[in-house]
Amino acid sequence: MLEIPETRPLTLSDVTIRLAERTLLAVSATVMPGEVLTIMGPSGSGKSALLAFAGGFLDPAFDASGRLLIGKEDLTNVAANRRHAGILFQDPLLFPHLSVGGNIVFAVPPSVRGRETRRALAERALAEVGLAGFFDRDPETLSGGQKARVALQRVLVSAPHFLLLDEPFSKLDTALRQQMRELVFSRARAAGLPAILVTHDSADAEAAGGAVIEIGGEAKP
Template sequence: MSLDLDALCIRSADGVSLFQPLTLHVPAGKVVTVMGPSGVGKSTLLDAIGGHLAHGFHMSGTVRLNGRDVTGLPAEARRIGLLFQDALMFPHLSVGDNLAFGLPASLRGRAPRRAAVEAALSQAGLAGLYERDPATLSGGQRARAALMRTLLADPAALLLDEAFSKLDAGLRGEMRAFTFDHVTSRAIPTLMVTHDPDDATAAGGPVIALKAAPPP
């Protein structure tokens, strides 16, 4: 699986381009990092790739997954996971039920779904916490749970939007290693937006500078 962008460009409602057209290739199991100044449109770029572009913005160019054009598909049909800087958990659900929310509908039956979640919790170092209230988790535990919920959806590509920025230094290194190990082992093409050069160094892949479009 690979993620490819071809001349992707985003314009605001008044027709002004946010950044110069972007063409890049993200191979399976690799992390490509996008960096650039605040306000250039890095998060908006990820929204466009994932199919979540806000009203008022317009995209041109093509998004392909493994050669398949997904540009016109709704977000739920693209199989592109998105992980934010806030490890958001549904407060009314247990930790396990939060992870189960990410399971594909094709996995049927209470027992198989429970087993898939238990396996994911174990991989994340959260074994035995299925019934735990997510409010009782540490920051690192919440971050690992949020990542596993995203991975349980079996994404064909992964987008990381400043995913490590709110963790303290020790946890940031731990979560980088945890995330990139899973990306590699599952051969998921990953595009990461970050302000932190250490994130890019840890990812070990190409670094792309998102450049503002010249003024009209």
């Protein structure tokens, strides 16, 4: 069985990101387990750079200072592959050479041993989002909403310690967008995962229900 990590708050401590000596953003915030911090701002404002800082893959062209902590553990200088960040992007980014279920099995931690055990975990993850029986399907046969659900479950089975959401709803149509907002935020709450969402859509922020920081502004309750 998949071991669920202990839920801990995520803290951005005096994080400042600059590009060519221009300050893009300065943020200090703590995100409690199951809550979502929304960072809002237009394209080019530094939203995605903040997620890259949190994920450990910030482009060297940017200059960053400050600390990232999960609980009391300082992740600032920890390699990206050891931060246990679950990341959802605008595109599902499913592996085309793997089946739908294979995409999920790929993310199951190595500590879960046994082919049948790993497959059963993936099948259960698919069933949780209405995709029972889809394990052997080709990802290209899925609708946009189905691909988004597979991408979400792939992130969750990886046993992340926190979530980074990079405008994951922006390419969905209006009806699917609302469904995916409800699904992503409810699953984050159920798993007790702190999450950072970057978006330019105020409806995303409203659905997230947590604090909002506008680039260059202050947190709003």
